Amino acid sequence: MTIRVLLADDQAMIRASLRIILEDQPDICVVAEAADGAEAVALARRLRPDVCLVDIRMPRLDGIEVTRALARPGLADPLRVVMVTSFDLDEYVYGALRGGAVGFILKDAGPGLLVEAVRAAHAGDALVAPSVTLRLLRHIAAAAAPPAREPARPLSERETEVVRAIARGRTNQEIAAELFISLSTVKGHVSAVQAKLGVRNRVEVAAWAWETRLTDAP
Structure with missing residues (x-):
């Protein structure tokens, strides 16, 4: 079965790089690209991809808002969203997690982890980059949860x-x-x-x- 993926990132070069990595896999195809959060939500609702790879910081709607719109608990038919982040944006990841995201990877994590995260999400599992996990632990441990x-x-x-x-x-x-x-x-x-x-x-x-x-x- 082919895994259908939507890419949402406001940087065309990032989307192109992700597409090349994913479509090099025989079981993955990119069905759509979105340059902002509102476009991502519209395309995802229309195309119903198996996995949505969503950047955190985008115009119109950010990645957390996109995740809540597509994957929040209580939706009748939520989509599987994997959040793509960078080291200086980890403070947003916890909000996305509570909004229903099923994975978190870093933009510099490498092709292998990207592909693994997509496959895990499609299988109903989840993948959290260990370095993101450790940073979140520090953040949460320092705050009153x-x-x-x-x-x-x-x-x-x-x-x-x-x-x-x-x-x-x-x-x-x-x-x-x-x-x-x-x-x-x-x-x-x-x-x-x-x-x-x-x-x-x-x-x-x-x-x-x-x-x-x-x-x-x-």
Whole structure:
């Protein structure tokens, strides 16, 4: 199955570079490009791409507003949005996460991580660049976070370990290797955690971990 991607960035050179990287993959095609946030929302609603790659800072609507319009919790048929950011814009990422984004990558992260983030989003998973995760941990640890929801049922010791790993930006494969368990077991723990927390994806699991200080700030 071909993964249909929408690119939203106000810089034509960035869009062209992303298109080249993505369309070099046999399972990915770029179906549309948007130069501002309002155009991104209109195109995404009309074309219903599998994944939207959205820059944070754009004219008319910024990336957070685009994410809320397309992916916020409560929408009948939300789209999968992956936020593209740079080091000096990390303060916006937390708002996008709460708005429903399912991934965060840095513009200088490299082609491999870009492709992995698109595939993860399409598969219903999420990918957070570890360096973004660490910067967010510092930011949240230094601020007074709002009270986090209590899980419907207490997390097991193993589930807590998985949550900590997710909050550090680890993939399922990396978690399996770190904890010496199978990939299917990791997926089972992630599903159980999401059900207990009442969240939709692993990005929201990471947000919960940050809010509850479950993961120590680096």
